[in-house]
Amino acid sequence: MEKIKIITDSTSDLPLNIIEKYGIEVLPLLLSFDEETYKDGVDINLHTLLMKMDGNKDFPRTAQVNPQRFMECYKKYLSQGYKIISIHISSKLSGTYQSACIAKDALETEDIIVIDSLNVTSGLGIIVMKAGSLKNEGLGIHAIEEKIKNLIPHVKSALAFATMDNLIKGGRISKTTGTIASILGIKPILAVENGEMIVKDKVRGSKKAIRAILDYLDKQGVKEGETSVLLHVENKDILDILREDLKDKNKEFIECEVGCVVGVYAGAGACGVFFVEDF
Numbered sequence: 001m002e003k004i005k006i007i008t009d010s011t012s013d014l015p016l017n018i019i020e021k022y023g024i025e026v027l028p029l030l031l032s033f034d035e036e037t038y039k040d041g042v043d044i045n046l047h048t049l050l051m052k053m054d055g056n057k058d059f060p061r062t063a064q065v066n067p068q069r070f071m072e073c074y075k076k077y078l079s080q081g082y083k084i085i086s087i088h089i090s091s092k093l094s095g096t097y098q099s100a101c102i103a104k105d106a107l108e109t110e111d112i113i114v115i116d117s118l119n120v121t122s123g124l125g126i127i128v129m130k131a132g133s134l135k136n137e138g139l140g141i142h143a144i145e146e147k148i149k150n151l152i153p154h155v156k157s158a159l160a161f162a163t164m165d166n167l168i169k170g171g172r173i174s175k176t177t178g179t180i181a182s183i184l185g186i187k188p189i190l191a192v193e194n195g196e197m198i199v200k201d202k203v204r205g206s207k208k209a210i211r212a213i214l215d216y217l218d219k220q221g222v223k224e225g226e227t228s229v230l231l232h233v234e235n236k237d238i239l240d241i242l243r244e245d246l247k248d249k250n251k252e253f254i255e256c257e258v259g260c261v262v263g264v265y266a267g268a269g270a271c272g273v274f275f276v277e278d279f
Helices: 018-023 046-053 067-079 096-107 122-136 141-154 163-171 175-183 206-218 237-249 261-265
Strands: 005-008 025-028 030-033 036-039 061-063 083-087 114-117 157-162 184-192 197-206 230-232 253-257 271-276
Touching: 005 067, 018 122, 025 067, 030 046, 030 261, 036 206, 046 175, 046 261, 067 083, 083 096, 083 122, 083 141, 096 114, 122 141, 122 157, 122 230, 122 271, 141 157, 157 206, 184 206, 197 206, 197 261, 206 237, 206 271, 230 237, 237 253, 237 271
Parallel strands: 005 025, 005 083, 083 114, 230 253
Antiparallel strands: 030 036, 030 061, 157 184, 157 271, 184 197, 230 271
16 A cells, blocks of 8 residues: 655644644645744634734735755655645745745656645545545555545535625725725625635525525535535634534534634635535
8 A cells, every 4th residue: 555645834723632633744835924924824813814914004915835844854754754735825826826836846766756736625635535545545645636626616605704804904895995885884795616716695694694504505515525624713703603504504624713824814714614415
């Protein structure tokens, strides 16, 4: 049986127990703010970062994992006899995937497979967890690669944001659109589609935001046997309702907090679900 190491980056937002269960190596992106640079999920957590951002006109900047860091990591595991599956944040959102490809090409080996997840945060996390599960079942790297690439188009999401403030500061939506939405009490429903974060819907009020997420879950269906992820930043109200809905459907799920790289745009009060649609 092949010795396989699963490698991902910190935007997968996986909890420690999952990382340990599958022996996953997580490489942190960098986050610069207030003249300091932090390793995502290592030097700072989202709650601390949001407090630092409160009242500060500057907005954090993020930096991809560079090729040198990938080369160091790949060499370490190759020297131990591992074959590597390296799965990363969408190439449309970060240069991290390209860095991984550069490192693989420089090492001139067929024992590394680099996969563009076309996803981020818990969508990437679901894909990485699946790779870990397939590894534990004894599949080889090429069989895992095939199954993961078949899974990627079916990873779906719906996230409700409590406020558009950080989306405006981060340049994800215009200030005019955000101001009008705030006045009207509009809640954006975001999703990851084709590798990009998009505004899927706009509804008025939290109750309609919850309803929109539940309706999307019902419409797509949740595939039996696949683990969903409830993702949140200090939003107990929506989290409780989504949790009960998945329990009522007898679906397997875990709960995760948003990491820094995605969380700076979400801000406090964001909550939603990532899942594999029924296909």
